[in-house]
Amino acid sequence: MSNYDRSMALTGQPPVSLSTNQKLATLVGMFGLAVLLLAAFNINFPNKTLWLTIALSSIFSGTIWFAWDAYLDKAPGIKNDGVWFKSISSRGLWGWVAGIALTGFYIVLYFFPEYLGLVKDGDNKGVIALFDPLSKALSGNPASQWFVYGTLYTVAILAFGIKFLWKYRHNKYERIRTMSVMFFQTAFAFIIPELMARLNGSSVLNGGSLPYYDLKNIWPLNYYNFEGYRIKSFVSSGDIGLALLLFGIASIFIITPILTYRFGKRWYCSWVCGCGGLAETVGDPFRQLSDKSQFAWKVERWVVHSVVVFVTLMTTAVIYSYLGNDTSKYWLTKPSFLIGVATLLTAVFVWAMVFKRNQLQKDAKYGAVGYFVIIMSLVAFHFLSGEGQVFLFKSETLRKTYSFLIGSIFSGVIGTGFYPIFGNRVWCRFGCPMAAILGFQQRLFSKFRITTNGGQCISCGNCSTYCEMGIDVRAYAQKGENIVRSSCVGCGICSAVCPRGVLKLENGPLEGRIDSNQVLLGNDVDLMKLVNQK
Amino acid sequence: MEHVVIIGNGIAGVSAARHIRKLSDKRITLISAETDYFFSRTALMYVYMGHMKFEHTQPYENWFWKKNNINLLNAFVTNVDVENKILKIANSTDVSYDKLIIATGSKPNKFGWPGQDLKGVQGLYSKQDLDNLEEYAPNKEVCKRAVIVGGGLIGIELAEMLRSRDIPVTFLVRESSFWNGVLPDGESTMINEHILEHHIDLRLSTNLKAIIDDGNGKVKSILIEETGEELPCDFVGLTAGVTPNINFLEDSTIETGKGVKVNRLLETSCNDIYAIGDCAEQRQPIGNRRPVEAVWYTGRMMGETVAQTICGNPTEYKPGHWxxxxxxxxxxxxxxxxxxxxxxxxxxxxxxxxxxxxxxxxxxxxxxxxxxxxxxxxxxxxxxxxxxxxxxxxxxxxxxxxxxxxxxxxxxxxxxxxxxxxxxxxxxxxxxxxxxxxxxxxxxxxxxx
CATH class of the missing domain: 3.30.390.30 (FAD/NAD-linked reductase, C-terminal dimerisation domain)
Known part of the structure; x- marks a missing residue:
C-alpha cells in the first residue's frame, strides 16, 4: 500500500516531521512531566508551590506551543495531513508506548495510590504532597490522589482544548463546543466542588458536610450519587443539601429528557461531560482509531445496555439496603421503593413498545429481555433478601463489583488508557450507562439528527473514519438518509471533515426525521418511487 | 437463472449490482482488474495525504458481497463476443452472460505530448495511479519538483496532495484563469488567489510542449510551449480531463463514439448490453448536460436506473436538476x-x-x-x-x-x-x-x- 516512510524518527518527511519549535515544545512539556515523575519517586522538592507551578505551566505551555507551531501558520481548514502516517495516531510504536504509559498511570491511580505518595493518617509524600499547597488553597484540605488527577485532567483539557480551538478555528460550532467543555471542566468539575468543601461544618449547612459533588456529573455516570453515606450527608446539610439531592434526582428524570429532546444527547456528551471533554480535546488525535465494523456495533449494543441493566440493579440494591420497612419512620420503605422502580421501568417500557414499535423493529426483543431481567431481579430482591443483603449477595458486594469493573477498569484503565489503541470514546461507546440512556432518548424522542444533503455524497469515507463513536456515517449519507443513531454524541466532526458539505447537525421537526427511504435527489422522482417500493 | 455480468466495480457498476440484487435474485458477477473490492475513487487523494487508509475508502465491508450473493471476479476483459454472449478474459477462461453492463469508467487524457508515457508521468484516476504516485513522488527528496498539466478538478486535488508532503508544485493551466471554462470570472479569480496562498507555482495561459527523458526512461524535465523554458521535475501529473475507457470494445460490434453509445434506456446498439457511468455516451444530450458525463453522481444514478430496466421495468435515465x-x-x-x-x-x-x-x-x-x-x-x-x-x-x-x-x-x-x-x-x-x-x-x- 502506501510506501510512505513510517520510520520512528521525529525528523521524518512532511507532514510527519517535527519543526524545531515543536521539538523544543515537546522538551518543555516533557520537563514538566519529569518533575511530576521525580516527585512520584520521592524526590523532595524544596518549594512545593514553586515546583508545582513550574511543572504544570511547563506541561501547559509545551502543549500550546506545539499546537501554535502546528496550526497557526497554515490556512484555516481541515488539518488531517499525515494522521495515518504518524506513529502516535496510527497505532504505531509511539501509540503503544503512550497507551501502556496511560494504562499504567490509571492502574496506580485507582489501585495503588500509596505509590503516588498518599498517606492515610499523616502528611502526604511524593507527587501528592507536591499538590498539597494548591489543594489547601482551594478547599483547605491536603491533596488526595483524586485531587492530583483532577488537576492534571483540567490542565489537559485546557491545554489540548486550546490546541483544538486552533485546529478548528474555521469552525464556529467546534469552537463554541470546546469552550463549553473547557468551562464545565474547570468550573464544575474542578473549582466549585473544592470550594464547596470549604462550607463543610459551617452554619450554612447546619453544621453538616456535603459529599464531593460535581454538579454536572449525573447518575448513572455518577453511579455512587445515591449511596447511603452521600444521602446522609445531603440530608444532614440543611436546605442546601436537600436542594442538591433533589437536583441530582431531577437531573436524570427531568432536566436530561428535556434537553435531550431539544438538542440530542450532544448537550451533555460533547458539550458538558468531563469524560467527553477529555475525549474531545486530549483524545482528538485518536478519534480515527474507533472500530467501524458492523461487528463492533453489535458488541457495543450488547455491552453498553448490559451496563445499564447492571447499574440500575446495583443502585436499586444499594438504596434498598439502607431503607427500612417501617412507614411510620420514613415514607419511603423497601417495598414501596421496589414498586416505584418497577412502575417507572414498566411505564418506560410500555411507552416505547406502544408508541415507538415501528422504529424499534428487531431491537425490541433485546429491550424486552433487559426489562424482564430487571423486573425479575426486583421481585427476587423482595423475596430473597434479608437485612443488609439483596438476593444472594451483600449489596455492598454488588456495589464494589460495579465500582471495580465499570467505574475503574472500564471508564479509566480501558476507556482512557487505551485512547491510542481503540480510539478516544471507548468508554462512552461501550461502557457509559448515561450515554446509553441519553442515546435511547435521542433515538426515540429527540429533535436532533444529522441531515444528509440530498445526493451530494461521494462516499469518500472521511465522516466514518473520523467518527469517534464508530458510526459508519457514510453508510447513511450515500443513500441520502439522515443519521439518527443513539450513540451519536454530536461532536460535529463528520460535518467538518466532509469535503462536499453533505452533513449538518440540526434540531428539526420529529416528523420525517428518520426516513429509512432512499431519498437521493438528482434522480427523477418517478425512479425514486420505484426504488423505495418495498 | 439469468446471469448479469457487470464490467467495472466503480460507483456505476456497484450501484447497478446492488439495485439488481434488491429487485431480483438474478446471478450477478462484477468484474474488475483494478481492485478486489469497490472503493471510492474520489477518496484516493485522502489516502496519499494520510487522512485515511485505503481500506477506509471501501464503503462496504468485505463480507457484504458474499452475503448479498454478488460474485466478484478480479479479471481483465479483453473483448466482447456479442454474437455468442461471451467475454474474453486475459489469461483465463471465458465468461458467458445473459445481460451485460459496461461500466468501465474513464482514463486520463493524453494529447500526444512527446514523452507522455515516460516513468513518473501519469494521471490520477485509478488505484494503480495512486500506487505509482507513491513510487515517484513519495517525498520531497525523491521528488524535488512536480509539474501538473491541466487546470481542472483533478489537477488542483493533485496539487493539494503533493503540497501535503511539501513537494514544490508547478501548475500549468492552459486557460487564462483557473477552470474558467466552467466558472464565471469572479469565482475563477478567487481560486487563482487561493492557489497562490498555498504556495503553488500557478502558471496561467501556459501549455506543455514536451516531457524530456532522463536517458533511463524517466522524466527529467518539461518544456513550456510559450516561453521554451525547461523546468526540471521528477513527476508530471496529466490532469487535462478524462475520456471513456473503452479500448477493449474496438473489435466488437458495439457502436461507440467518444464513449459507448446509449439511448435513454441506457441500451447500447446490441441486444442485452447496457452501458452506464463515465463510459456511456448519450445519443442525444439531456438538457444542458454533456453527452458523456464523468461525474460520481451520474454514475450512481445510471446504475440505479439500469437496474430497473434489467429487472423488467424499463426505465429511462432521467436525471433531475444538475x-x-x-x-x-x-x-x-x-x-x-x-x-x-x-x-x-x-x-x-x-x-x-x-x-x-x-x-x-x-x-x-x-x-x-x-x-x-x-x-x-x-x-x-x-x-x-x-x-x-x-x-x-x-x-x-x-x-x-x-x-x-x-x-x-x-x-x-x-x-x-x-x-x-x-x-x-x-x-x-x-x-x-x-x-x-x-x-x-x-x-x-x-x-x-
Whole structure:
C-alpha cells in the first residue's frame, strides 16, 4: 500500500516531521512531566508551590506551543495531513508506548495510590504532597490522589482544548463546543466542588458536610450519587443539601429528557461531560482509531445496555439496603421503593413498545429481555433478601463489583488508557450507562439528527473514519438518509471533515426525521418511487 | 437463472449490482482488474495525504458481497463476443452472460505530448495511479519538483496532495484563469488567489510542449510551449480531463463514439448490453448536460436506473436538476442548476455575483434576463441545502424569491456566520431593488403548513 516512510524518527518527511519549535515544545512539556515523575519517586522538592507551578505551566505551555507551531501558520481548514502516517495516531510504536504509559498511570491511580505518595493518617509524600499547597488553597484540605488527577485532567483539557480551538478555528460550532467543555471542566468539575468543601461544618449547612459533588456529573455516570453515606450527608446539610439531592434526582428524570429532546444527547456528551471533554480535546488525535465494523456495533449494543441493566440493579440494591420497612419512620420503605422502580421501568417500557414499535423493529426483543431481567431481579430482591443483603449477595458486594469493573477498569484503565489503541470514546461507546440512556432518548424522542444533503455524497469515507463513536456515517449519507443513531454524541466532526458539505447537525421537526427511504435527489422522482417500493 | 455480468466495480457498476440484487435474485458477477473490492475513487487523494487508509475508502465491508450473493471476479476483459454472449478474459477462461453492463469508467487524457508515457508521468484516476504516485513522488527528496498539466478538478486535488508532503508544485493551466471554462470570472479569480496562498507555482495561459527523458526512461524535465523554458521535475501529473475507457470494445460490434453509445434506456446498439457511468455516451444530450458525463453522481444514478430496466421495468435515465460539488484546497464549492462561465454562456443568462470583502467566500446566481427565472447558483465557502434548490428549480422560482429566501437554503454548521443580508444588499444595489432577506423558516424548509 502506501510506501510512505513510517520510520520512528521525529525528523521524518512532511507532514510527519517535527519543526524545531515543536521539538523544543515537546522538551518543555516533557520537563514538566519529569518533575511530576521525580516527585512520584520521592524526590523532595524544596518549594512545593514553586515546583508545582513550574511543572504544570511547563506541561501547559509545551502543549500550546506545539499546537501554535502546528496550526497557526497554515490556512484555516481541515488539518488531517499525515494522521495515518504518524506513529502516535496510527497505532504505531509511539501509540503503544503512550497507551501502556496511560494504562499504567490509571492502574496506580485507582489501585495503588500509596505509590503516588498518599498517606492515610499523616502528611502526604511524593507527587501528592507536591499538590498539597494548591489543594489547601482551594478547599483547605491536603491533596488526595483524586485531587492530583483532577488537576492534571483540567490542565489537559485546557491545554489540548486550546490546541483544538486552533485546529478548528474555521469552525464556529467546534469552537463554541470546546469552550463549553473547557468551562464545565474547570468550573464544575474542578473549582466549585473544592470550594464547596470549604462550607463543610459551617452554619450554612447546619453544621453538616456535603459529599464531593460535581454538579454536572449525573447518575448513572455518577453511579455512587445515591449511596447511603452521600444521602446522609445531603440530608444532614440543611436546605442546601436537600436542594442538591433533589437536583441530582431531577437531573436524570427531568432536566436530561428535556434537553435531550431539544438538542440530542450532544448537550451533555460533547458539550458538558468531563469524560467527553477529555475525549474531545486530549483524545482528538485518536478519534480515527474507533472500530467501524458492523461487528463492533453489535458488541457495543450488547455491552453498553448490559451496563445499564447492571447499574440500575446495583443502585436499586444499594438504596434498598439502607431503607427500612417501617412507614411510620420514613415514607419511603423497601417495598414501596421496589414498586416505584418497577412502575417507572414498566411505564418506560410500555411507552416505547406502544408508541415507538415501528422504529424499534428487531431491537425490541433485546429491550424486552433487559426489562424482564430487571423486573425479575426486583421481585427476587423482595423475596430473597434479608437485612443488609439483596438476593444472594451483600449489596455492598454488588456495589464494589460495579465500582471495580465499570467505574475503574472500564471508564479509566480501558476507556482512557487505551485512547491510542481503540480510539478516544471507548468508554462512552461501550461502557457509559448515561450515554446509553441519553442515546435511547435521542433515538426515540429527540429533535436532533444529522441531515444528509440530498445526493451530494461521494462516499469518500472521511465522516466514518473520523467518527469517534464508530458510526459508519457514510453508510447513511450515500443513500441520502439522515443519521439518527443513539450513540451519536454530536461532536460535529463528520460535518467538518466532509469535503462536499453533505452533513449538518440540526434540531428539526420529529416528523420525517428518520426516513429509512432512499431519498437521493438528482434522480427523477418517478425512479425514486420505484426504488423505495418495498 | 439469468446471469448479469457487470464490467467495472466503480460507483456505476456497484450501484447497478446492488439495485439488481434488491429487485431480483438474478446471478450477478462484477468484474474488475483494478481492485478486489469497490472503493471510492474520489477518496484516493485522502489516502496519499494520510487522512485515511485505503481500506477506509471501501464503503462496504468485505463480507457484504458474499452475503448479498454478488460474485466478484478480479479479471481483465479483453473483448466482447456479442454474437455468442461471451467475454474474453486475459489469461483465463471465458465468461458467458445473459445481460451485460459496461461500466468501465474513464482514463486520463493524453494529447500526444512527446514523452507522455515516460516513468513518473501519469494521471490520477485509478488505484494503480495512486500506487505509482507513491513510487515517484513519495517525498520531497525523491521528488524535488512536480509539474501538473491541466487546470481542472483533478489537477488542483493533485496539487493539494503533493503540497501535503511539501513537494514544490508547478501548475500549468492552459486557460487564462483557473477552470474558467466552467466558472464565471469572479469565482475563477478567487481560486487563482487561493492557489497562490498555498504556495503553488500557478502558471496561467501556459501549455506543455514536451516531457524530456532522463536517458533511463524517466522524466527529467518539461518544456513550456510559450516561453521554451525547461523546468526540471521528477513527476508530471496529466490532469487535462478524462475520456471513456473503452479500448477493449474496438473489435466488437458495439457502436461507440467518444464513449459507448446509449439511448435513454441506457441500451447500447446490441441486444442485452447496457452501458452506464463515465463510459456511456448519450445519443442525444439531456438538457444542458454533456453527452458523456464523468461525474460520481451520474454514475450512481445510471446504475440505479439500469437496474430497473434489467429487472423488467424499463426505465429511462432521467436525471433531475444538475448539481455537483468539489473542494478547491480549503474552499468548498457546490453548484445547483446551471451557471455558465464566459465560454458557452447562453445569451439569455444574466448573473449576480457577490464576494466577501476579505474571506474566501462568494456566490454567483444565474437567472433569465427577461423572465428573471432562477437558473442556478454556484457557492464557494457556503454550504447549501440540495433539497431546497432542487425544489426552487422545479417550481421555477424567480431570482428575487431565491435571494430573499436564501437563509432557508443555508446548510452551514450551526453558529456559522450568515451572509444573506450582505448578499441581498449587494443585489439591491446592483439591480436597484429593495429586497429584504427573510429569516430562516423551519416550516418552509421542511414543508409544514
Amino acid at each position: 448539481f455537483n460539488s468539489a473542494k478547491f484546497l480549503d474552499i468548498e464549492y457546490q453548484t445547483y442548476g446551471w451557471v455558465f462561465g464566459k465560454k458557452g454562456r447562453p445569451e439569455y443568462e444574466a448573473q449576480f455575483h457577490w464576494r466577501h470583502p476579505n474571506e474566501k467566500v462568494c456566490i454567483t446566481l444565474s437567472f433569465h434576463k427577461e423572465s428573471r427565472q432562477f437558473l442556478g447558483i454556484n457557492t464557494f465557502g457556503i454550504r447549501m441545502r440540495h433539497e431546497i434548490f432542487d425544489r426552487w428549480l422545479t417550481q421555477s422560482k424567480d431570482v428575487d424569491y431565491v435571494l430573499s429566501h436564501l437563509a432557508d437554503a443555508n446548510f452551514d454548521p450551526e453558529f456559522y456566520k450568515k451572509y444573506e443580508t450582505s448578499i441581498v444588499a449587494k443585489y439591491n444595489s446592483d439591480f436597484q431593488k429593495n429586497l429584504k432577506s427573510r429569516k430562516k423558516s423551519i416550516k418552509r424548509i421542511f414543508q409544514f403548513n
